[in-house]
C-alpha cells in the first residue's frame with residue numbers, strides 16, 4: 001500500500017469516526033423546541049387555521065386553546081409568565097415598557113437559565129425587541145426583523161445548531177400580532193398569517209424531528225390574543241391562548257380543553273417533560289400541568305406513525321420548498337392603508353366643497369334680496 005492510499009484510508013476512518021460520534025452524541029442530546037407566537041388568540045389556533053400543529057399536538061401530545069395568559073394582556077407580562085414562570089406583578093410589571101415597581105425577586109432564573117445550567121445550548125430567535133426587553137438584555141437574542149423565513153433559514157445553519165449537544169431553541173414569531181394590529185384580529189390577513197406560521201412549524205418540526213426523532217420535545221405557546229386592532233383588555237378574546245406540547249416526555253392524545261391551565265405553568269411543564277423535575281426554582285409561581293407525562297420519558301412522537309410523519313413531509317410531490325413560499329399573504333388594504341385612502345378621498349372632495357362654499361357666499365346676498373322681496377310682496381297682499 002502506498003503512503004498516499006494509507007493517508008486516504010486514515011482520513012476516511014477519521015471522517016467515519018467523526019460522523020458516527022456525532023450521530024451517537026446527537027441521539028444522547030435532548031432537544032427542546034419552543035414556537036412562541038405573539039398574539040395568537042385561542043380561537044385562531046383551531047384546526048381550521050392551524051391544521052398541522054393541531055394534528056401534531058392532538059395525536060402526539062397535549063393541547064388546549066383555552067389556556068389563560070396573565071393580566072394585563074400585553075406582550076411583556078405574557079412573556080414574563082412563560083419565560084420566568086412568574087407573575088408579572090412580582091417583577092413590578094403591568095404593561096409593556098418600563099416596569100413601574102421594583103421586582104420582589106432578585107436573580108430570578110428564567111427557563112433559559114435553568115436549562116443552560118443543565119448543559120443545554122440555548123438559542124433565542126425573535127422578530128421583535130420584546131424578548132430582549134423581557135430578558136433585560138442578559139441573553140443574546142438573534143433578531144430577525146421582519147423576516148420570518150430568514151429566521152427559519154438561519155435556525156438550520158450548522159453554527160446555530162450545535163451537534164451532539166442538548167439544545168433549547170426558542171423561536172418568537174411576531175407577524176401574527178402585527179397583522180392583528182394593522183388589519184385586525186379576526187381579519188382574513190390575521191388568519192392567513194396564522195396559516196403561514198402553522199406551515200412553518202410543520203416544516204421546522206419535520207427537519208428538527210428528523211435530527212433527533214426520539215428525544216425532541218415541541219412546544220407552542222402564545223402571550224395573548226386580541227380583538228379589534230389591539231389587546232390589553234380584561235376579556236376572553238385577549239386572555240385565551242393555546243398551549244400545545246408534543247414529543248419526548250409528553251403523553252399522547254390529550255385534549256385538555258376542560259382543564260384550568262395557565263401560561264405560568266409552561267416553564268415547569270417543559271422542565272418536567274425533559275426529565276429535569278428536580279431543578280424547578282421554588283419561586284416559580286405555579287406547578288407543572290399534571291398527568292401529561294410519559295415516565296420514564298420515551299418518544300412522544302412515534303417514528304412508526306407513518307401518517308404523522310408523512311403529514312410533516314413536503315407538499316407530496318417531494319419538492320423542497322423555501323420557507324417564504326408558505327406565506328403567500330394576499331395584498332389587502334391594511335388599517336394604515338385605509339387611513340391613507342380616507343385622506344385621499346377627503347382631498348378629492350375638498351375642491352368641490354370649497355367651490356360650493358364660495359358659490360354660496362357669492363350669491364347669498366342676491367338670494368337674500370329675492371327672498372326678502374317675496375316676503376315683502378306676501379306682506380303687501
Ligand SMILES: [Zn+2]
Nearest residue numbers: 039075177181
Ligand atoms: Zn401586540
